[in-house]
Structure formats: structure tokens, C-alpha cells
Amino acid sequence: MKSSFNPYNPGAGTPPPELAGRDPLIDHARTAIERVKNGRSSKSFVMLGLRGVGKTVLLNEFEQLAESQGCQTAMLETDPDKPLAAQLAPLLHRVLLRLDRVKKAGADLNNAFGALRAFAAAFKVQLGDLEFGLVSAPATGDLVIDLTDLFVAIGEAAKKRDSAVVLLIDEIQYVQKGDLGALIMALHKISQRQLPVLLFGGGLPQLAKLAGDAKSYAERLFDYPPIGALDEQSARQALAAPAERESVRYSEDALDYVIAQTGCYPFFLQVWGSHCWDAASKSPITLADAKRASANAIAALDEGIFKVRLARLTERQKAYARAMADFGPEPVNSSDVATALGLSLSQAAPIRDELIKKGMAYSPERGLIGFTVPKFDEYLRRAMPNKKGKAS
Numbered sequence: 001m002k003s004s005f006n007p008y009n010p011g012a013g014t015p016p017p018e019l020a021g022r023d024p025l026i027d028h029a030r031t032a033i034e035r036v037k038n039g040r041s042s043k044s045f046v047m048l049g050l051r052g053v054g055k056t057v058l059l060n061e062f063e064q065l066a067e068s069q070g071c072q073t074a075m076l077e078t079d080p081d082k083p084l085a086a087q088l089a090p091l092l093h094r095v096l097l098r099l100d101r102v103k104k105a106g107a108d109l110n111n112a113f114g115a116l117r118a119f120a121a122a123f124k125v126q127l128g129d130l131e132f133g134l135v136s137a138p139a140t141g142d143l144v145i146d147l148t149d150l151f152v153a154i155g156e157a158a159k160k161r162d163s164a165v166v167l168l169i170d171e172i173q174y175v176q177k178g179d180l181g182a183l184i185m186a187l188h189k190i191s192q193r194q195l196p197v198l199l200f201g202g203g204l205p206q207l208a209k210l211a212g213d214a215k216s217y218a219e220r221l222f223d224y225p226p227i228g229a230l231d232e233q234s235a236r237q238a239l240a241a242p243a244e245r246e247s248v249r250y251s252e253d254a255l256d257y258v259i260a261q262t263g264c265y266p267f268f269l270q271v272w273g274s275h276c277w278d279a280a281s282k283s284p285i286t287l288a289d290a291k292r293a294s295a296n297a298i299a300a301l302d303e304g305i306f307k308v309r310l311a312r313l314t315e316r317q318k319a320y321a322r323a324m325a326d327f328g329p330e331p332v333n334s335s336d337v338a339t340a341l342g343l344s345l346s347q348a349a350p351i352r353d354e355l356i357k358k359g360m361a362y363s364p365e366r367g368l369i370g371f372t373v374p375k376f377d378e379y380l381r382r383a384m385p386n387k388k389g390k391a392s
């Protein structure tokens, strides 16, 4: 059918035509925002899930929710190569400028601008003109202390303006370890004082462990809702509803087939939906259309994101990943991978860590290692059939 009417939206962070199956998380966020806005305590949360499950899409949704409630938002996609201070300062600057527009400068806002200026100086961050701001005490250069002071000052300014500040941090697993500890400490202080600052995060599933290491009470301070494949009914809706709006139906067996092929993973639902649309010549989309679409979808993924991901690996990382792939889609014991490679655990561990650092693999718990993208194991077995680590 005509590509120009294709309703599906595969891509990183691209809004789906039907945001299916996420109402509980959205309601959770809405309640948290409303509570914090009304001066009540509210728990920050960090969604943990593999790539392509819809974390970024939800963070964007929460940002809109917060804005529509009159909150000031700061959205950060974490850059693994930059310290948190350098990434946060410009966003917090923008928040302060917007709070200033809500109600003109008072002592509280001057104080917050002053804290930001001191913070920026201590961490050598260039900001635009900080024309406001008292000359406040210089920051200490210790992120735990300075970020806490800054959050408190911003929280107080927001509170005076009946507003709230909502931080949205994507790819939060890339926040450097000490920085994550500081972030958690600062939010801890904020929650003790019931100031209106809230964090929503998204990241790969090893994060809870990272945060746990960073500060032991992190587990109590945040919720870590897991986010994964959709339930089957929501997956059907994600596929069928966008087509229906274009007066196109799926036959029952076609829908069953696509559901099975995608494992109900949001990104794959968009990819398969899009290929089904292109493969069918008219409504309804039949099983035969869906089968052709599925072959095309797999070929497109192989030539696209999977190939790109594989190309980012060194030879020894490829060999490690290929050995993992033999164990199937679920996380596997890294000692088994080492054995399969004929390496000792300590020889294999650095390779495993490189894969984690590149965001290709994650460790759901000590000793286990899994791929961050569903179906990547299948791809590796297809692309490297001879196991030797050589792509064919």
C-alpha cells in the first residue's frame, strides 16, 4: 500500500502512532508530577529495560505531561564522555531563566542563580550570561555538596513560584559512577526537605546495580520499574489501531504471525508493521503479506541496525559476542562464555566489560551477561555462522 500513508514509526525515540500498554507507567508519572506540584512528597523513578522497549518515548511523554502541569523540565540524554556537572548546568540554567519568567527575580531566585554561577565556576562549565545572582559563597568542587546546594536552591525557587522541576535523564546507565552517587545524594536531600524536584530516568537494566553500589539507600529512594515487551493484547493494539485509522485491517492469522515474530517488542512492532504495510497491496493484510514482510523486516534489520552494531566491535569483542549468541536470547553465565572461548575468567572479563561499556551487553546480576538489543543473538548466528568470529 502507499508508503506515504504508512502509519508506523520505527526509530529511536520516535513517537509511535499508538502508545500501547504503558498506561500504568504514565499514570504513575502523572500522579508523581501532580503530588510534587502540590507540595507533597513523591518518589522519583527510573525505568530499566533493553533497547527498543520505549523508554525514550515515555520520557518524552512525561516531559509533555510535566510541562502541561506548569512544571519546568530539563531533559538530558546522557553523554558517556562528559561529566554530569557539565551536562546538567546548562539545563538548570534554562530552568532558572524560565522560573524567572514565571515571576520576576526575588531573593530566592537570585540565590539559585548565584548557586548555579558558583557551581559552573567550580566545575569549569561555560554558561551564557549569568547576569543575575548574588556573589554567593564559592562552590566546594565536591559534586555531592555542590549539586545538593544547587538542587535545594532551585527547588526553593520553584516552590515559591508554585512550580516544580522535573529532570528527565535518558541513558542514565552512562552517568559516571561518582556522579550518579552525587545525583542520588542531592535528590535524597530534596526529598527530605519536600522540595518540588522530581527525576524520571531511563536506562539499561544494569543500572539498579550501579545505583545500589553508588549509594546503598538508592534502592529505597527511587523506584525502578522494569519495562519490556508489551503484553499480547497491547501489542495487537499497537499494530492494528494505526492501520484501522487508515481503514486497513489485518487478518487474524497475519496478526498472530506478526505478534509471534516480534515477541511484542515495541521497536519490532513498528518495524514489522511498517513492512506489512509496504508488502500488502490492499486491506486486509494477509498471512502471506505478513510472511513476506517478516523476511523483509529481518533483512532490513540485518543490513541496518544489527550490522552497524556489529561493525562497532573489535575482533575479540565480536568473538565474545558470537560465543554469547550460542547460548540464545537470555542472559548467560560469563564463566560459560569464557569456557566456550577457551579463556580464563580473568582473560575474558575485560572483553565482557568493553561490551558493557559500548552498550552492547549488560549484566542483570553478578556473573550474568546478556545482549541489550533483543534478537541480536539470532543475528550473530546468521551473520557469523562459522563461529570463528569472522563475519561471512
Ligand SMILES: Nc1ncnc2c1ncn2[C@@H]1O[C@H](COP(=O)(O)OP(=O)(O)O)[C@@H](O)[C@H]1O
Binding pocket: 009, 010, 011, 012, 013, 014, 015, 016, 017, 018, 019, 020, 021, 022, 049, 050, 051, 052, 053, 054, 055, 056, 057, 058, 238, 266, 267, 268, 269, 270
Ligand atoms: N508503547 C508502545 N507501543 C508501540 N510502539 C512503541 C511503544 N513504545 C515505543 N514504541 C516504538 O518503539 C521504538 C523504540 O522506542 P524508544 O523509546 O526509542 O525505545 P528505547 O528508548 O527503550 O530504546 C520506536 O519506534 C517507538 O515508536
Ligand SMILES: [Mg+2]
Binding pocket: 012, 013, 055, 056, 057, 170
Ligand atoms: Mg532510548
